[in-house]
Amino acid sequence: MYAERVLSGMRPTGALHLGHYHGVLKNWVKLQHEYPCLFFVADWHALTTHYDNPQGIEQATWDMVIDWLAAGVDPNQATLFIQSRVPEHAELHLLMSMMTPLGWLERVPTYKDQQEKLDSKDLSTYGFLGYPLLMSADILIYRADKVPVGEDQLPHVEFTRELARRFNHMYGREPGFEDKAREAVKKLGSKKARLYEELRTRFQQNGDKEAIAQAHAMLDEIQHLSVGDRERLFGYLEGTGKMILAEPSALLTEASKMPGLDGHKMSKSYNNTITLRESAESVTKKVRSMPTDPARARRTDPGEPAKCPVWQLHLVYSNDACKEWVQHGCRTAGIGCIECKQPVIDGILREQAPMRERAQIYLDDLTLVKNIIADGCEKARELARETMRDVRESMGLEYH
Numbered sequence: 001m002y003a004e005r006v007l008s009g010m011r012p013t014g015a016l017h018l019g020h021y022h023g024v025l026k027n028w029v030k031l032q033h034e035y036p037c038l039f040f041v042a043d044w045h046a047l048t049t050h051y052d053n054p055q056g057i058e059q060a061t062w063d064m065v066i067d068w069l070a071a072g073v074d075p076n077q078a079t080l081f082i083q084s085r086v087p088e089h090a091e092l093h094l095l096m097s098m099m100t101p102l103g104w105l106e107r108v109p110t111y112k113d114q115q116e117k118l119d120s121k122d123l124s125t126y127g128f129l130g131y132p133l134l135m136s137a138d139i140l141i142y143r144a145d146k147v148p149v150g151e152d153q154l155p156h157v158e159f160t161r162e163l164a165r166r167f168n169h170m171y172g173r174e175p176g177f178e179d180k181a182r183e184a185v186k187k188l189g190s191k192k193a194r195l196y197e198e199l200r201t202r203f204q205q206n207g208d209k210e211a212i213a214q215a216h217a218m219l220d221e222i223q224h225l226s227v228g229d230r231e232r233l234f235g236y237l238e239g240t241g242k243m244i245l246a247e248p249s250a251l252l253t254e255a256s257k258m259p260g261l262d263g264h265k266m267s268k269s270y271n272n273t274i275t276l277r278e279s280a281e282s283v284t285k286k287v288r289s290m291p292t293d294p295a296r297a298r299r300t301d302p303g304e305p306a307k308c309p310v311w312q313l314h315l316v317y318s319n320d321a322c323k324e325w326v327q328h329g330c331r332t333a334g335i336g337c338i339e340c341k342q343p344v345i346d347g348i349l350r351e352q353a354p355m356r357e358r359a360q361i362y363l364d365d366l367t368l369v370k371n372i373i374a375d376g377c378e379k380a381r382e383l384a385r386e387t388m389r390d391v392r393e394s395m396g397l398e399y400h
């Protein structure tokens with residue numbers, strides 16, 4: 001019923017690597033052409049685990065935004081912002097905390113898992129327990145209906161759906177709904193208002209579903225309606241109350257198959273990464289020191305690409321002719337490993353070149369980044385404010 005809207009966030013954990021690029025960022029770049037997108041830095045979420053050491057968060061935030069821009073996320077297409085700069089997230093989080101059963105939070109599977117995994121840290125905090133609730137606020141405050149996330153975050157999106165349902169059930173009938181709906185009908189202008197009333201009557205008296213479809217089509221075409229009025233008009237049509245918060249759905253991001261330097265999945269915790277903007281020297285050095293098929297102890301020993309992590313990178317970066325050259329050359333000891341690694345190095349550098357170029361513009365002038373974020377925060381805030389007005393009102397908090 002709402003305009004389709006994509007929202008996703010990332011915790012600022014420092015420089016992003018090629019795994020993030022192939023997994024998440026390429027997907028964002030694609031989505032930004034297909035939907036209105038909101039992408040944000042979840043800096044408060046970083047605090048849930050780094051509350052004892054928050055100093056790095058600021059730098060990590062700017063680095064990450066530059067990485068997004070470098071990867072091709074386009075601030076003219078997508079709205080980029082920082083969570084903590086839209087304090088409405090915190091207000092929604094607080095208000096929802098009043099009606100969130102403790103058991104729902106305790107049962108989110110990531111809760112105990114992460115607590116155990118990060119057992120060097122005391123995570124029996126209020127904030128950490130509330131991680132999924134804060135994430136729900138991030139999503140619901142934009143009435144986002146599509147949330148691209150990795151598999152690990154699916155339970156959080158499911159939690160968000162349940163919470164939205166509970167909220168709507170509890171507060172969904174805003175006081176004075178009928179009056180407001182009638183006001184909204186007037187705003188359609190006399191001709192459309194008459195048609196709307198007619199279709200509404202057809203549905204309510206005869207159960208005519210075709211009339212509903214026709215009314216939806218008409219409302220979809222009207223641009224100037226506020227989100228609140230639009231929802232009221234949809235609700236009034238069928239005689240139901242207003243859905244204050246929209247149930248989102250997850251857009252599962254396929255896990256990145258990007259191999260790291262050791263053949264395992266690229267991940268910061270495996271220490272096998274190449275960052276998006278890693279220097280050419282460092283890329284060269286890292287690839288040159290990658291382990292290869294141990295059978296090739298000497299240059300003259302033949303090897304098997306399937307047993308070599310370098311081959312995994314050829315699968316990402318090399319064309320068929322090059323892959324053929326590797327297969328044959330490796331198995332016949334026709335080529336050496338240093339030789340074999342060069343096209344991989346070239347491929348990575350080729351991929352990074354436009355990223356490094358784009359990043360340089362922002363590194364030279366950080367105010368560009370700050371302006372992009374300031375703009376994005378302003379846009380995001382407008383949307384958030386609109387939802388919060390409805391939320392406050394539905395909870396009886398709009399005192400005048």
Ligand code: TRP
Pocket residue numbers: 007008009010011042045134135138139147148149153
């Ligand atoms: N929890 C997400 C992660 O770790 C980050 C995040 C915070 C997020 N808020 C969000 C993702 C809202 C999507 C929507 O990856």
Ligand code: SF4
Pocket residue numbers: 292293296303304305308309310311326329330331335336337338340341
């Ligand atoms: Fe690996 Fe290439 Fe050496 Fe074969 S020739 S072991 S594929 S680096």
